[in-house]
Each structure stands twice: as C-alpha cells, then as structure tokens.
Amino acid sequence: MEPKFKPGDVVRIREDYPARHFRTPGYVQGKTGTIAAVHNAFRNPESLAYGGDGLPRQYLYLVYLTQTHLWEHYTAAQDKLYIDIYEHWLERA
Amino acid sequence: MRHVHDRGGWPDVGAVNPTEHNYTVWEKRIHALMRVLTRHHLFRVDEMRRTIESMTLHDYETLSYYERWITAIEHLMIEKGVLTCKEIEERIAQVETLQR
Numbered sequence: 001m002e003p004k005f006k007p008g009d010v011v012r013i014r015e016d017y018p019a020r021h022f023r024t025p026g027y028v029q030g031k032t033g034t035i036a037a038v039h040n041a042f043r044n045p046e047s048l049a050y051g052g053d054g055l056p057r058q059y060l061y062l063v064y065l066t067q068t069h070l071w072e073h074y075t076a077a078q079d080k081l082y083i084d085i086y087e088h089w090l091e092r093a
Numbered sequence: 094m095r096h097v098h099d100r101g102g103w104p105d106v107g108a109v110n111p112t113e114h115n116y117t118v119w120e121k122r123i124h125a126l127m128r129v130l131t132r133h134h135l136f137r138v139d140e141m142r143r144t145i146e147s148m149t150l151h152d153y154e155t156l157s158y159y160e161r162w163i164t165a166i167e168h169l170m171i172e173k174g175v176l177t178c179k180e181i182e183e184r185i186a187q188v189e190t191l192q193r
Contacts (some may be wrong), residue, residue, distance in 0.1 A: 017094055021143040027101035049143035051136070051173075071102070 001041065001060045006089055009035045013062060014093040021049035024089045028081075032093045033065035036082060044086070059087040087088060097153040098146045120159040127162060136169045144168050 007009060015024075015030040023045055038061055043054025067079040102105060116124075131138060144165035145153075156164060169177040 021139070021146060025101050026095045028097045045139045048137050048139035051140060 001058075003038045003061075004081070005035045005038070005059075005061060005090060005092075007035050007037055010093040011035060011061075011090040013063070014089050014091060016089075020046065021044055022028075022089075024085060025083075027070060028065060028083060028085070031065055031069060033063040033083075036062050036064045038063040039084065044088075060084055061087065061090065061091070096146050097148060097150050102166060123159045123163045123166070127166060130166065130170075136173065140169055141165045144172075 003062045006046070007019070010032060012032050013024060013028050013030065016024075017026070017029075031066045039061060041057035041059045044052075045054065048054040060082070061084070062082055063085045064080045064082045067081055068077055070081060127141065128139075130136060141162070145152060145161050148156075148161070148164070152164070153161070167176075167181060171181075
C-alpha cells in the first residue's frame with residue numbers, strides 16, 4: 001500500500017464528529033493544509049480504541065496549516081501549526 | 094458534537110496551567126498499574142484514551158490527571174470482565190476497614 005499524498009500536496013481535513021474515538025481535533029476540521037511529511041503507516045487508533053487489531057494500517061501525515069487560517073483574530077501571518085493527521089481524514093483540496 | 098477532551102479553540106477556558114508537581118505515591122502506583130495491565134495485554138492505551146474521552150464534562154473537569162487514569166482503568170476492567178463492580182466495592186470496603 002502506497003501513501004495517497006506526498007510532501008507539498010494541498011489537503012483538506014474532513015469535517016466529521018462520529019460518536020466514537022477519533023484523533024482529528026475539531027479546530028482543524030474543514031481546514032486546508034499542506035503535507036509536510038509522510039510519517040509511516042500505523043495501526044488505526046479508531047479500531048485499537050475498542051480492542052480491535054487496527055488493520056488495515058493507515059498512513060499518518062505531518063500536515064501544516066497557517067495559524068491565521070485557524071484563528072480569526074490571529075495576526076502573525078508566518079506562524080504555522082504542525083499536526084499529525086491520518087490519511088482517511090484527508091482529501092485533496 | 095465535540096468530545097470533552099477536544100479543547101482547541103474552546104472559548105473562556107483560560108490558559109493551560111503548565112506547572113509540574115512531584116508525583117505522589119498513589120499517582121506513581123496508578124502509572125505502574127497501567128503499565129502492568131497493558132504489558133499483560135488486558136487493554137491498550139488507545140482504549141484507555143477512548144474511555145477518558147467518554148467521560149462526562151463534569152467528571153473530566155473535576156478529576157485530576159491520574160484520577161482520570163484510575164477511573165478509566167476501573168471502567169476497562171469491568172468492560173472486559175476482569176473485575177466486577179461488586180468485587181471492586183468489596184475490596185474498597187476491606188481496605189477502608191484496614192485503615193481504621
């Protein structure tokens with residue numbers, strides 16, 4: 001299995017609040033960022049959290065977003081947030 | 094709906110208190126208990142995290158860090174059938190008697 005995205009790709013983080021465990025915080029959902037790095041493929045914590053085997057493994061990416069895009073009153077345009085996001089939470093922007 | 098732990102951007106919660114403290118014996122024991130239980134595959138840390146995140150807002154806000162851990166461990170031991178509520182309650186009563 002190959003990663004779907006590569007560094008430099010622009011991605012949108014999906015907006016979803018399933019009634020189960022997930023690792024994508026609300027404040028980045030629906031926002032657009034850029035892939036900084038592909039970490040690796042890991043067992044899916046959304047399955048591990050219920051005693052599952054976490055398979056198939058999911059690629060985990062380091063994604064960066066500008067702080068001004070995240071917070072309404074943020075002024076330092078150069079500041080970025082780096083956050084780890086699993087592949088099934090990302091779509092091409 | 095956002096879960097209790099998903100705090101980024103919540104209005105009016107104030108700054109995070111970054112102060113460290115020297116861990117008490119019971120906090121160390123809870124940490125050790127978690128390590129022993131996961132080492133013996135009784136649950137995974139992901140399950141503990143899910144359990145903590147499922148707490149009511151009141152519990153999440155009023156319990157300390159390791160109180161959340163022990164609450165989650167108790168919940169998981171019951172969920173997995175390792176212990177029953179009755180066994181835990183009986184043991185607590187026993188310990189309380191010993192301490193008097």
